[in-house]
Amino acid sequence: METSTDLGLLVLRLVIGGLILAHGSQKAFGAFGGMGPEGTAPLFETWGFRPGRSRVLLAAATEITGATLLVLGLLTPLGAAMILGTLLVAASVNADKGLWAVKGGYELPLLYALVAGALAFTGPGRISLDHAFGLTRSWTPVTGVVAVVVGALAAYAFIASSRRARALTPQETA
Template sequence: MQTSTDLGLLILRLVIGGLILAHGSQKAFGAFGGLGPDGTAPIFETWGFRPGRSRVLLAATVEIAGSALLILGLLTPLGAAMVAGTLVVAASVNADKGLWAVKGGYELPLLYALVAAALAFTGPGRISVDHAIGLTESYSPLTGVVAVLVAALAAYVFIASSRRARRTQPA
């Protein structure tokens, strides 16, 4: 029997997953007023993420796949790690501007990343593919910790490899 908690988790997954799906689609396809990969690549390059086009496509793919997993409630900790990792990278872009979005800060990507991370700990609830196929019984607090560590490591690798590429490529 579903509870209000299950319904709340479904709403949370649909909203966060839907927003990140649209966000990734802006990069990948130019949907929802986005610039597509060619238009977004120069922005990524100004942030030091080079080569821009391949980094845009990687970010968009991870955002779309991770958000789809969250929406479905399928492999929820993996989807949460994918979304959280990309949003940590997004937050890093504006770290020097402080927290608050009104000053160009990282408030919104931090919020998205933390909500995704929280879903790695709570699981998707009963209204999910994970529950339907019996995966939720294997999720634990350790699963959440692993998802957060994977997100942090992936974000670090993306940022570090971009910096390395920036040093070896002309501007």
């Protein structure tokens, strides 16, 4: 029998997963007022994520896949790790502007990343495919830690490789 906790986790998964799914669809398809890969690529390149188009497609695919897993409550720790990693990269873009979104900061991507990380620990609840397939018995606090560490390390690797690539690219002169 579902509890209010299960309903709360379902709502949280649907809202966060749905928003991230739409966010990834903006990049991948130009949906929901997005710019699609061609329009987003130059922005990624200004952030040092080169080549822009392939990095946009990677980010979009990761967001769409992770969000779909969260919405379905399927392989929840994996979906959470994917979202956490991608949104930590997004947060890094505005790190120099501080926390608050009103000043262009990283508040919103950090919030998404932390909610995804929390879902790696709580699990999806009983209203999920994980529960229907009997997978929730496998999700432990260690699983949550592994998901958060994998997501954070993936973000770090992506950011570090982008910085190395930027350092090797001849700088444009004015």
